[in-house]
Amino acid sequence: MDDKILTNDEQKHTTTSRFICTANHGFAPYAQEELRRRFGKLKSSVLVSGEVFLVTLFEEAEQAVANIVSNPPIFLRHIQPVQLELRADADEALEQTAQYLLRQDKLYEASISLQARKAERSVAAESAGELREKLLQRLTGLNADFVVRDPEWVISVFAAEDMLYIGVSSPAENLSDWSGGAIRFQREEGQISRAKFKLLEAEQSFGIDFRSFGSALDVGAAPGGWTSFLLERGLKVTAVDPALMHESLRNHPNLRILKKNASEVRFRENEFDLLVCDMSWSPKQMVKLVKELLPSLGTGGTAIVTVKLMHKKPMALIGEVIASFEEAQMQVQRAKQLFHNRDEITLYMIKY
Numbered sequence: 154m155d156d157k158i159l160t161n162d163e164q165k166h167t168t169t170s171r172f173i174c175t176a177n178h179g180f181a182p183y184a185q186e187e188l189r190r191r192f193g194k195l196k197s198s199v200l201v202s203g204e205v206f207l208v209t210l211f212e213e214a215e216q217a218v219a220n221i222v223s224n225p226p227i228f229l230r231h232i233q234p235v236q237l238e239l240r241a242d243a244d245e246a247l248e249q250t251a252q253y254l255l256r257q258d259k260l261y262e263a264s265i266s267l268q269a270r271k272a273e274r275s276v277a278a279e280s281a282g283e284l285r286e287k288l289l290q291r292l293t294g295l296n297a298d299f300v301v302r303d304p305e306w307v308i309s310v311f312a313a314e315d316m317l318y319i320g321v322s323s324p325a326e327n328l329s330d331w332s333g334g335a336i337r338f339q340r341e342e343g344q345i346s347r348a349k350f351k352l353l354e355a356e357q358s359f360g361i362d363f364r365s366f367g368s369a370l371d372v373g374a375a376p377g378g379w380t381s382f383l384l385e386r387g388l389k390v391t392a393v394d395p396a397l398m399h400e401s402l403r404n405h406p407n408l409r410i411l412k413k414n415a416s417e418v419r420f421r422e423n424e425f426d427l428l429v430c431d432m433s434w435s436p437k438q439m440v441k442l443v444k445e446l447l448p449s450l451g452t453g454g455t456a457i458v459t460v461k462l463m464h465k466k467p468m469a470l471i472g473e474v475i476a477s478f479e480e481a482q483m484q485v486q487r488a489k490q491l492f493h494n495r496d497e498i499t500l501y502m503i504k505y
């Protein structure tokens with residue numbers, strides 16, 4: 154097979170475009186389904202089982218990206234354009250990649266994030282780190298500032314078994330400026346639970362300014378990762394959970410702990426401007442319990458809830474949950490499977 158090089162201009166004049174798409178492990182079929190519903194016909198092949206696939210859309214790249222970015226999907230976590238495809242025969246392919254990139258004026262003296270990933274078996278390199286290093290050495294002529302966060306441009310390189318896929322895009326076009334959308338946070342000393350990462354990620358992904366809220370209700374709060382996050386952002390928090398909150402939180406001046414089931418508590422109308430719920434509970438029960446508590450959330454208030462997928466058909470389940478919240482004057486801003494969500498997604502809603 155010949156090497157195939159699609160320049161940006163050629164992509165504009167063909168009506169196909171190719172992307173490498175990434176979802177949380179096991180959820181790639183749903184990300185494929187989302188694309189199929191949006192674009193109709195497409196071709197898709199697996200690069201990493203359950204996680205990464207190469208898709209051909211019968212649409213121009215610019216239009217396809219605009220469609221995806223303007224209405225971000227739930228399960229598709231990350232996309233990267235494929236503008237150059239080469240047989241991955243070690244150094245020769247890297248040489249050609251570098252030449253291709255060195256021809257792009259916009260990359261000179263720019264801030265660039267060089268993101269390399271690889272399938273388990275790839276002839277291009279031993280590790281993604283090695284791949285990145287080898288390419289970096291060949292790009293010194295760009296005189297660019299290679300950064301990790303907030304770049305102007307992302308150069309994405311994916312080494313599949315015997316092919317190398319290369320694309321240049323802005324971070325927004327990739328749905329995330331993290332390589333593969335795998336957003337990492339540092340574990341802190343004394344961190345109460347890993348669940349805290351979900352709210353940290355929601356803050357970044359949904360662009361929520363938690364400091365703008367005054368008073369939050371945290372339903373299913375124990376052991377208290379989310380509560381501790383909200384306290385750190387300066388909120389007053391009411392935590393509801395029959396299980397024990399972490400001892401480090403027990404005497405916090407801005408925290409009221411109610412060691413109860415959510416069905417046993419009621420609050421004043423409009424008492425909160427934020428409601429969060431991370432109950433490990435069936436979605437139907439969760440929706441019922443949260444809806445009963447919604448009068449305590451003021452108009453314009455924000456709700457963030459995780460929805461367990463319970464091995465059911467996720468699309469249908471999510472549709473039902475959203476419809477049920479919409480009956481209760483909740484407008485869904487985003488539904489997204491965060492990188493830190495396991496068998497669940499996160500809903501970000503505003504009460505109108």
Ligand SMILES: C[S@@+](CC[C@H](N)C(=O)[O-])C[C@H]1O[C@@H](n2cnc3c(N)ncnc32)[C@H](O)[C@@H]1O
Binds near residue numbers: 345375413
């Ligand atoms: C995944 S944990 C929450 C983790 C928490 N967000 C954190 O950051 O530490 C789920 C919690 O929901 C609580 N839960 C389950 N059903 C509940 C109910 N009906 N009312 C209140 N809490 C409930 C469980 O006791 C459990 O502590």
